Amino acid sequence: MDDVATNERRIMVAVDEGEESMYALSWCLKNVISENSKDTLILLYAKPPRPVFTTLDGTGYLFSSDIRSAIESHSNDVAECVIEKAKRMCKDLQNVKVQTRVESGDPRDVICQMVDKLGANVLVMGSHGYGLIKRAFLGSVSNHCAQNVKCPVLIVKKPTTNVAGNK
């Protein structure tokens, strides 16, 4: 068994718009990242594929190319915003290399592919919990990744601070 901790570790954190993934990143920074080792932190954002819009009458020709490009542009803005926010959270790291990566596609596929492609030693992500009904059909992103990637997966849930909203 190799001594992973003293070697370079490639720690991938899947970030998205949600607060939970930022909490996962912060938990990882405090609990997993070691300033003494040669860790590389990879911040990955999966840009959702262009959504399929269906109009009420099913015709679906509602969006002009102007609007389509506005959606695309918005999507890029979101990606940049998420990655910038995540990078800011890592600004105090001294000895850790921080890399960022934005890839388009279903987050489930993107994350699994990137773990493999970039040789991550551990994947960190929020629990990405859908509601009960949606989960029954789709499965959550974190479940899918935990089942399909080869490396250890750390799934972090944001603690609920509002007890009333804790359902």
Next chain:
Amino acid sequence: MDDVATNERRIMVAVDEGEESMYALSWCLKNVISENSKDTLILLYAKPPRPVFTTLDGTGYLFSSDIRSAIESHSNDVAECVIEKAKRMCKDLQNVKVQTRVESGDPRDVICQMVDKLGANVLVMGSHGYGLIKRAFLGSVSNHCAQNVKCPVLIVKKPTTNVAGNK
């Protein structure tokens, strides 16, 4: 957000007979446990409930009390053996308190309950993967726990060293 890393962390590792859970423990020792902090490591073994034996003709009165107590005794031996093996792996820890706990019941329930009861800050476990078909019906222990515990869950898969057996 509290600075968990400098406070006492309660790290629970669910161990069982399988090599994967021991690999998860070793990964945790190298990558999560910090000798500088006041970590407490809790080794938890869920002793499976007494299995229900059904004879081929459905009568089920096959086992005498002698045999039942032999099964019970074997089950205790296994629990002790697993816990001892896990403790040996932790023998080099200097500043980390190691606690052990054996509880009877379905591992899914036992692990979730103990995380809550003992106030674990992170749960570490093997992926406990069943085969595809069994998983479709039962779900895996790790999936269940990842969905149901409140704290971060680290799911560790044992890397397959034998490529031929890597299906």
